Amino acid sequence: MQTEVFLAGFGGQGVMFAGQVLSYAAMDAGKEVTWIPSYGPEMRGGTANCTVVIADEEIGSPLVQNPPAAIIMNLPSLDKYESMVKPGGVLIVNSSMVDRDVARNDITWVSVPCNDIAEEAGDKRMANIVATGALLALLPVLSLDDIEAALNAHMPGRHKNLLPKNVDALKRGAEYAKQHVHKAQ
Amino acid sequence: MAVTIVNPQNLVYARPKGFTDTPTHYCPGCTHGTAHRLVAEVLEEMNILDRTIGVAPVGCAVFAYNYIDVDFVEAAHGRAPAMATGIKRVLPDRVVFSYQGDGDLASIGMAETVHAAARGENITIIFINNAIYGMTGGQMAPTTLPGMKTTSSPNGRDVETQGYPIRVSEMLATLDGAGYIVRRSLHDPKNIRLAKKAIRTAFETQVHGLGFSMVELLSTCNTGWGVTPVESLTWLEEHMIPAFPLGDYKIAPAVAALKF
Amino acid sequence: MAREMWKGNEAIAEAAVRAGLEAYFGYPITPQNEVLEYLSHRMPELGRAFVQAESEPAVINMVYGAACTGARVMTSSSSPGISLMQEGLSYIAGTEVPMVLVNVMRGGPGLGNIAPSQGDYNQICKGGGHGDYHPIVLAPASIQEAVDLMPVAFELAHKYLNICTILIDGSIGQMMEPIQLPEMQPVVRKEYGWAVSGAKGRERHILTSIYLDVPTEEKTNLRLLGRWREAQANEIRYKEYFLDDAEYVVIGFGTAGRIALSAVRAARAQGHKVGLFRPISVNPFPYKRVEELCKQAKSFLVVEMNTGQMLKDVQAAVRNRIPMRFYGRLGGVMPFPDEFIQEIQEMIKNPGKPDDDPADLWYQRMMAR
Numbered sequence: 001m002q003t004e005v006f007l008a009g010f011g012g013q014g015v016m017f018a019g020q021v022l023s024y025a026a027m028d029a030g031k032e033v034t035w036i037p038s039y040g041p042e043m044r045g046g047t048a049n050c051t052v053v054i055a056d057e058e059i060g061s062p063l064v065q066n067p068p069a070a071i072i073m074n075l076p077s078l079d080k081y082e083s084m085v086k087p088g089g090v091l092i093v094n095s096s097m098v099d100r101d102v103a104r105n106d107i108t109w110v111s112v113p114c115n116d117i118a119e120e121a122g123d124k125r126m127a128n129i130v131a132t133g134a135l136l137a138l139l140p141v142l143s144l145d146d147i148e149a150a151l152n153a154h155m156p157g158r159h160k161n162l163l164p165k166n167v168d169a170l171k172r173g174a175e176y177a178k179q180h181v182h183k184a185q
Numbered sequence: 186m187a188v189t190i191v192n193p194q195n196l197v198y199a200r201p202k203g204f205t206d207t208p209t210h211y212c213p214g215c216t217h218g219t220a221h222r223l224v225a226e227v228l229e230e231m232n233i234l235d236r237t238i239g240v241a242p243v244g245c246a247v248f249a250y251n252y253i254d255v256d257f258v259e260a261a262h263g264r265a266p267a268m269a270t271g272i273k274r275v276l277p278d279r280v281v282f283s284y285q286g287d288g289d290l291a292s293i294g295m296a297e298t299v300h301a302a303a304r305g306e307n308i309t310i311i312f313i314n315n316a317i318y319g320m321t322g323g324q325m326a327p328t329t330l331p332g333m334k335t336t337s338s339p340n341g342r343d344v345e346t347q348g349y350p351i352r353v354s355e356m357l358a359t360l361d362g363a364g365y366i367v368r369r370s371l372h373d374p375k376n377i378r379l380a381k382k383a384i385r386t387a388f389e390t391q392v393h394g395l396g397f398s399m400v401e402l403l404s405t406c407n408t409g410w411g412v413t414p415v416e417s418l419t420w421l422e423e424h425m426i427p428a429f430p431l432g433d434y435k436i437a438p439a440v441a442a443l444k445f
Numbered sequence: 446m447a448r449e450m451w452k453g454n455e456a457i458a459e460a461a462v463r464a465g466l467e468a469y470f471g472y473p474i475t476p477q478n479e480v481l482e483y484l485s486h487r488m489p490e491l492g493r494a495f496v497q498a499e500s501e502p503a504v505i506n507m508v509y510g511a512a513c514t515g516a517r518v519m520t521s522s523s524s525p526g527i528s529l530m531q532e533g534l535s536y537i538a539g540t541e542v543p544m545v546l547v548n549v550m551r552g553g554p555g556l557g558n559i560a561p562s563q564g565d566y567n568q569i570c571k572g573g574g575h576g577d578y579h580p581i582v583l584a585p586a587s588i589q590e591a592v593d594l595m596p597v598a599f600e601l602a603h604k605y606l607n608i609c610t611i612l613i614d615g616s617i618g619q620m621m622e623p624i625q626l627p628e629m630q631p632v633v634r635k636e637y638g639w640a641v642s643g644a645k646g647r648e649r650h651i652l653t654s655i656y657l658d659v660p661t662e663e664k665t666n667l668r669l670l671g672r673w674r675e676a677q678a679n680e681i682r683y684k685e686y687f688l689d690d691a692e693y694v695v696i697g698f699g700t701a702g703r704i705a706l707s708a709v710r711a712a713r714a715q716g717h718k719v720g721l722f723r724p725i726s727v728n729p730f731p732y733k734r735v736e737e738l739c740k741q742a743k744s745f746l747v748v749e750m751n752t753g754q755m756l757k758d759v760q761a762a763v764r765n766r767i768p769m770r771f772y773g774r775l776g777g778v779m780p781f782p783d784e785f786i787q788e789i790q791e792m793i794k795n796p797g798k799p800d801d802d803p804a805d806l807w808y809q810r811m812m813a814r
């Protein structure tokens with residue numbers, strides 16, 4: 001069993017961290033995992049992306065051409081990567097930063113106003129966590145409890161007080177995705 | 186009948202303990218032998234021969250380790266200050282010095298020299314400035330004087346196309362990491378005595394952990410210059426000293442306060 | 446011990462520390478900066494030597510100096526920086542002192558880019574610097590493997606008085622994987638019969654790579670060769686996957702090798718009898734094992750992130766016994782498993798002839814795209 005998740009957005013939207021949270025949760029759940037970023041000058045304020053591979057056995061390639069799951073946090077990334085998602089796969093789009101629907105009907109997708117939901121949960125910087133919750137609602141590779149445990153175990157001590165808010169953001173994202181999902185046809 | 190004149194009562198001059206028995210390969214008249222001897226004497230007087238590591242350069246002094254009797258490594262051209270840094274950082278309680286010529290130190294190895302000084306690397310450099318590349322056959326060096334003829338400036342160094350000599354001591358003295366930077370000359374006994382004192386101070390600077398130390402020694406290359414040994418000493422005094430004034434370019438207060 | 450997520454570059458740095466690293470010298474270059482950054486706090490914290498030098502030539506000569514003391518010493522860099530170090534590497538090889546080098550390869554030649562590449566295989570394995578010398582080169586394919594090889598690298602460097610290189614690329618340096626780090630080994634300062642430390646109570650030591658007496662230099666070259674032959678006999682490392690019944694064998698090192706694992710699994714799922722051979726010691730290269738595999742395989746597929754540099758070593762072992770196919774991506778392009786799967790399918794459909802030139806056929810295919 002192997003699943004790949006691709007995450008993309010502007011630098012600062014927390015796509016790297018969201019990928020790491022998934023990785024930590026996968027590791028703690030006893031799975032093999034790789035996290036690989038795009039790196040270099042594009043990290044300095046431009047778009048950023050990373051790929052997470054979660055598997056039950058030794059992982060080969062840390063990159064895949066057509067990931068079965070993606071979180072897209074901004075419009076340039078949607079334009080660039082929409083066609084990359086594997087048919088039958090899952091795509092989460094942050095509609096707070098993207099003013100169009102997904103153009104494909106062969107994938108399961110949902111537009112989630114991640115920034116707005118994060119703000120309701122208490123901090124707009126949690127948009128990445130909202131998106132992660134939305135993804136896991138449609139792709140049960142890990143449970144929300146796994147993510148909560150991973151946040152608790154690996155968040156730096158000074159941010160621990162933000163844990164309840166993050167868990168709330170995660171759940172709100174999952175709930176929203178369940179209600180607004182467009183199933184693949 | 187042979188008369189033994191070397192007995193303790195009349196012995197005034199002997200091979201220092203820091204010297205091997207190997208005769209040097211230097212040209213007759215060359216001042217490398219003098220500089221080597223001063224280093225060996227100082228290491229012996231400070232009783233640090235058995236905890237000193239030398240770094241030999243590429244140039245005429247490439248075989249310095251055949252004469253100065255301490256642990257030695259042989260560096261790549263110009264890289265002696267970097268190599269000395271590597272040794273000193275692993276063995277900070279040992280005494281580490283490099284012995285370099287002008288091509289090695291001020292041309293190919295200028296970056297290593299400047300940055301070792303800037304880091305305040307606690308090493309000592311003995312810098313032989315004879316205004317020429319000796320070993321390779323007398324080519325123009327970064328310290329060759331304007332108008333000076335060499336095998337690669339046959340009409341004399343033309344500053345319009347070949348630039349100006351570099352005054353290394355003056356330059357390094359501007360760096361905060363430098364503890365002791367002086368220029369001395371080897372052209373007569375008085376100056377040789379002053380040079381030895383400077384070499385002693387440089388090693389004392391290192392032993393006391395007071396930062397980078399360098400003694401620039403104006404030296405002769407009668408072969409490369411195409412003159413006799415005696416003429417070379419006069420030429421040094423008349424031409425090199427005006428271009429490279431002798432003096433103390435940086436003496437950190439803590440170095441000035443040293444008593445030894 | 447629990448697994449922890451580590452970035453490749455930082456994991457390598459910590460693994461070196463735990464292997465008894467006494468001195469590190471480095472210079473910034475992407476994609477290996479995290480090694481330098483990590484050790485800039487870790488080494489001083491342990492009272493060990495760390496210097497950010499002014500250039501790679503300075504770095505490698507600091508390493509040279511420290512290596513002459515017998516200390517466990519290392520540097521890391523990426524392709525253009527490694528080129529700048531070649532002079533010092535040749536001197537270190539010629540002086541017969543031990544060091545560990547980490548090359549996090551990037552796209553080239555020239556300034557190139559910072560993307561993952563395997564374009565330095567020839568430079569690293571076949572010498573790079575001037576003169577006859579043979580550095581030991583280990584090419585891990587994962588962070589765990591890299592971490593496990595760090596203590597091995599120091600042991601080999603000291604055993605064979607040679608350079609031991611850990612050869613990875615930007616993807617392994619930049620990615621994160623869960624790993625188990627080795628236990629912290631104490632720093633052991635030994636008095637070696639060759640190292641410089643001040644000649645207290647012993648004959649002095651002189652370390653040099655100059656032998657103006659030509660016969661002595663020849664003897665020195667033979668001594669280097671002797672140690673190298675010993676390494677060739679004893680230090681072959683590789684990993685095999687699904688080879689028991691394999692009729693087709695994919696061969697790749699490092700990242701290309703691990704990407705091939707995904708492709709081989711997919712081909713197996715399609716019912717093809719395909720296996721993977723992944724050299725870990727790329728110098729010395731496992732020629733003998735490759736030769737043995739010729740007996741069971743109908744064809745080989747060699748995959749690399751270069752124009753076929755390791756291919757030449759595989760060919761030297763195969764000697765036209767069986768047909769071979771080559772597939773490479775260049776200049777920092779990281780291949781996807783799908784590309785390798787397609788190559789495997791093509792190989793099975795048409796294995797070709799033993800005399801075919803795989804690099805030439807691959808070039809024709811690339812240009813026809």
